[in-house]
Amino acid sequence: MGERIIGVLGGMGPLAGADFLARLTLATPASRDQDHVRAVLWSDPTVPDRTEAALGGGPSPLPAMLAGLRVLERAGAGCLAIPCNTAHLWAEKIAAATALRLLHIVDAAAEALAARGIRGGTVGLMGTEATLRLGLYQERLSRRGHACLFPDDDEMRRLVTPAIARVKANDLAGATGPLLAVARRLAERGAAAVVLGCTEIPLALRGPEAAGSGLVLIDTIDALARAALAWARGG
Template identity: 50%
Template sequence: MTAAHDERVIGVLGGMGPMATLELYRRLIDAVPAARDQGHPRVIIDSNAKVPDRTEALLHDGADPLPFLLDSARTLERAGADLLIMPCNTAHVYAEEIASAAGLPLVHMLQETAAIVPAEHAPVGVLATSATTALGLYQQAFARHGLGALTPEPHAQELAMTAIERVKAGDLASALPPAREAAEHLVARGAASLVLGCTEFSVLLAGSDTDDTHDLGVPTIDPLDALAVAALDRAGVVHRASPDRAPPARDPARPPAAGKGRP
């Protein structure tokens, strides 16, 4: 284990949503082979659930989340963070502004995810918010690595948003059917894998008794896993891949147990 004084402090811009923030922190903990509390890295979390909805802001002229995000980034910097991570895919449209405001590097979840996807898993079906999809955030990230991406047609995108909203409301059981239908739509269109491009989908699968996508016959790529590993790498923390988190793209035959700049 890297000596504590050599490790960098991880700052989390959280609250988007609260359950996704909790799930990211759990994965940071799970990934570190610590024998006692002191073996884990220092993590400072600002979970501000008052940040306005990112999709509403970007697609429907809703309240601007950027001032809230900049305030959170500066708060984390003043608290002692050395690097930033953000468990919200859509909010990465503001990544450059956030990193600049805090004067700290922001580990870019979408870019880290795209970097670990093997060529045979393309084209990648994107399950994400309407803003992430419409702005092409994952399409651009995958294109940088020569990977194609597929997005849902309008009716399936509405299903994805319904699932996201139900997860945010804490109703995981009723979120599963529309999420599964949106996933099946992408597979039918030719997706060779699925990326959980909204952290509510990460929460949904982690909170399910079984992986409701494993029998679709394609791997599932979880950006929260990529972000947790990348953050620990950048923080200088020795980590391990938990048995239920490896490989990064989950084998459909085996259900699991439980940078700066715009993309």
């Protein structure tokens, strides 16, 4: 499969990083082990909480992320994928600290929207409070003609934030109902698709209930995995 090695800066949360490798494997056209691409996962769940750092003055996650980056560099990685949306609030500083190509999760999500035929227009966005409040998605999507709808404060407090915490506690079933309810509300308000802009959220929305909802849900783990696969295959 060539010499390109995907570096995965994971652990934020641990299940999202592990799921990224699973989605990468499932996205690869292969009939045998040797047809798959090479990847190295650094999973560090001790990285300080990204939302607390961005909004609450908690310790910065950047030093721990840069330490993981050095591990991936030594392992021979040629690109960097970070299966954590909120961690991308530090994307510019990470990119400035390495020669590796950073595959930005928002750009991957935008490509996934285009692949579904959604080029411009209003999309819903679900994510952590930090991701939404600090504009991680808004500027990059606006360049492609998208406007973003968000959950309101009550929906964040009662539904989205507790559901993300449930996923981190491995309670995927308990997170599905609240997250799907918010996605439906965003669609009712005019969103042509809903971007699952926290890598915990897709983990709870892959079951039959979400599949049968009729909603266009953009899985950012899948989107990033496909961007990494394209890079590994020479894109």
